[in-house]
Amino acid sequence: METNFEIKIKPIKTNFYLNFKELWDYRELFIIFAWRDLKVRYKQTVLGISWVLFQPLVSMVVFTVFFGNFVKIPSGNLPYPLFVLCGLVFWTFFSNTLSFASSSLVSNENIIKKVYFPKVILPLSTVITGSVDLFISFVLLFIVGFYFKFTPSILTLIVIPLGYLISFLTASGLGLFFSALNVKYRDVRYIIPFFIQLLIFLTPVIYPTSIVSSSSKFLFVLNPMSAVIESTRGVIGGNLSVDFLALGTATLIALVIFFFGLAFFNATEKFFADII
Amino acid sequence: MKPIIEVNHISKKYRIGEKQSYYSFRDTLTDLAKSPFRKKSNKSEFWALKDISFKVMPGEVIGIIGRNGAGKSTLLKILSRITPPTTGEVILRGRVASLLEVGTGFHPELTGRENIYLNGAVLGMKRAEINNKFDEIVEFAEISKFLDTPVKFYSSGMYMRLAFAIAAHLEPEILLVDEVLAVGDVEFQKKCLGKMKEVSKQGRTVLFVSHNMQAIQSLCKNTILLKNGEINDFGPTDKVVNKYLNTGLGNMTMKTWNNMKNAPGNQFIRIKSAKIIDFSNNKNSLFTVKTPLQIEFEFWNLAPAKINLSLVLWSIAGECIFNVGSDSKSLEKGLYKSICKIPADLLNDNAYSIHLFFVKDMSIGIYNHENILSFEVQDVEREGNWYGKWIGAVRPKLEFNIEEK
Numbered sequence: 001m002e003t004n005f006e007i008k009i010k011p012i013k014t015n016f017y018l019n020f021k022e023l024w025d026y027r028e029l030f031i032i033f034a035w036r037d038l039k040v041r042y043k044q045t046v047l048g049i050s051w052v053l054f055q056p057l058v059s060m061v062v063f064t065v066f067f068g069n070f071v072k073i074p075s076g077n078l079p080y081p082l083f084v085l086c087g088l089v090f091w092t093f094f095s096n097t098l099s100f101a102s103s104s105l106v107s108n109e110n111i112i113k114k115v116y117f118p119k120v121i122l123p124l125s126t127v128i129t130g131s132v133d134l135f136i137s138f139v140l141l142f143i144v145g146f147y148f149k150f151t152p153s154i155l156t157l158i159v160i161p162l163g164y165l166i167s168f169l170t171a172s173g174l175g176l177f178f179s180a181l182n183v184k185y186r187d188v189r190y191i192i193p194f195f196i197q198l199l200i201f202l203t204p205v206i207y208p209t210s211i212v213s214s215s216s217k218f219l220f221v222l223n224p225m226s227a228v229i230e231s232t233r234g235v236i237g238g239n240l241s242v243d244f245l246a247l248g249t250a251t252l253i254a255l256v257i258f259f260f261g262l263a264f265f266n267a268t269e270k271f272f273a274d275i276i
Numbered sequence: 277m278k279p280i281i282e283v284n285h286i287s288k289k290y291r292i293g294e295k296q297s298y299y300s301f302r303d304t305l306t307d308l309a310k311s312p313f314r315k316k317s318n319k320s321e322f323w324a325l326k327d328i329s330f331k332v333m334p335g336e337v338i339g340i341i342g343r344n345g346a347g348k349s350t351l352l353k354i355l356s357r358i359t360p361p362t363t364g365e366v367i368l369r370g371r372v373a374s375l376l377e378v379g380t381g382f383h384p385e386l387t388g389r390e391n392i393y394l395n396g397a398v399l400g401m402k403r404a405e406i407n408n409k410f411d412e413i414v415e416f417a418e419i420s421k422f423l424d425t426p427v428k429f430y431s432s433g434m435y436m437r438l439a440f441a442i443a444a445h446l447e448p449e450i451l452l453v454d455e456v457l458a459v460g461d462v463e464f465q466k467k468c469l470g471k472m473k474e475v476s477k478q479g480r481t482v483l484f485v486s487h488n489m490q491a492i493q494s495l496c497k498n499t500i501l502l503k504n505g506e507i508n509d510f511g512p513t514d515k516v517v518n519k520y521l522n523t524g525l526g527n528m529t530m531k532t533w534n535n536m537k538n539a540p541g542n543q544f545i546r547i548k549s550a551k552i553i554d555f556s557n558n559k560n561s562l563f564t565v566k567t568p569l570q571i572e573f574e575f576w577n578l579a580p581a582k583i584n585l586s587l588v589l590w591s592i593a594g595e596c597i598f599n600v601g602s603d604s605k606s607l608e609k610g611l612y613k614s615i616c617k618i619p620a621d622l623l624n625d626n627a628y629s630i631h632l633f634f635v636k637d638m639s640i641g642i643y644n645h646e647n648i649l650s651f652e653v654q655d656v657e658r659e660g661n662w663y664g665k666w667i668g669a670v671r672p673k674l675e676f677n678i679e680e681k
Binding site for chain 1: 357364366370371372377383390402426
């Protein structure tokens, strides 16, 4: 059996990029992991897949009652339920992806210890699960939008894919970082919920940026999710202009976060099987 | 023809700390607080493999044997790219599938059918390959009725059968197998062994780690013997297996110190000798589960006191098997001998280490010597055809009858 196939195993091979060729070779495993997560997700639940709808819907109602009615947070030209739902669709995608990705290595510990594959596909494949949820949430968002008699502007077609890209890069960048850290320090499991909770207050999900004092506004520039959520609100409300400067900055920051996470992940990957 | 596997001077270092299952920030912080200025000491380093080199030609089936902790699994993990070597290089000229465990990645909530695709993909099969082999796998596993039942409802036998069936239908050029025969019932083991033979006849290269000498002898032409992370021998299987069984490799069954000044101990006690022998006068250095053992210690007592000995038997994996105390006796200064007998049919097949304690007045430890002896107990050929690992910390022969009522 003569083959040209050859693998060299050497001590340390740190690279800071994605090995696209290898990722392509392992595409089936990537899909299988995503498929497994989707399949297993709502097993043994009564409501099953409809949980995907209930989560944003229930959050919308709760936030509307407390922040819209009691606290009376201003929501611009949108009614508060639609306002908060616009924030929640990408926010839920971001926070779910982040928390699934962060635990992805540890929860697949048994596989990592027994089989070789590019580990990066584990945190990245969690994006698929989140994307399915995101798609369903958007359907819900459009329905709620039409109910309140709002027609999304044509720019939605640009803002949604771009928002998806930015949220994906940010969430998976942070997810790569935390999942690798979680291999060594299980504290991450406890930190993530707090981290997400903190971030929801630093992101205009339940309030508009307009009520924030201008001295604190730089925080939103640093947070790519702010631009995503604010622009989503704009286009769902029918705006014909979008702050492309903010979206561009957000894309740049998201890329930085992603490559930082990836570099950290690649630098620690080789020890995963030894210390997980 | 080029060798399909070329291993050049592979070494693997672990820090002992890395063997710990996981850390928390607190551990790191407390470590830092305890010794803020000390550099990481080298003491906790441990070489699991030291300068391993060998070549395997295509189509060879090679056995790998050695005691627990000799580095067998580490070697397979490096060859399967799960963990990188610290130094050295490996060249693999073929696609590798590793079978370090059956059922890797099985998800209990998924059905048998779904798990075939999941596990197949984890083991490196393409979807098309799995589709082709699907019927064969189901037939081999004998689970066709339960194909659409979640595997969490499977009996352990069914689960293992399915897991092995998937693994057995892998078709890589190089197959790395670790101890998979140690599971399942007799019938299934025979089937697995048969399948392994079939695989090796197809001209595939196989590296096979096992504690089961019969399986190794029936499958492998050549065998590597590992000892403390190094290759002790590599040659025809029968020769290597005999060497392994007869020399009690790596065991320390006798220690003697003739000069009291150099002997281990302190101002109360000095140990003169320690040994473990076959009590049945067979004079075998190979101990089996059927061998009665006698452990003898000679020691100098340096200060009159009421002394007793305590012997702790540890398995190589670090579980305490038992702790026995001798009678307590008032001793003058002088040389003494103490004997402990372990009957046949008590210890299970395993590798053991003995820790010895000297105790004064039944309460105060005056000297202890860790790991004073180490030895290995082998399994014997059993009736019937079952080769699996006999589980349990001990393996006593108890009165256990069947009577007509």
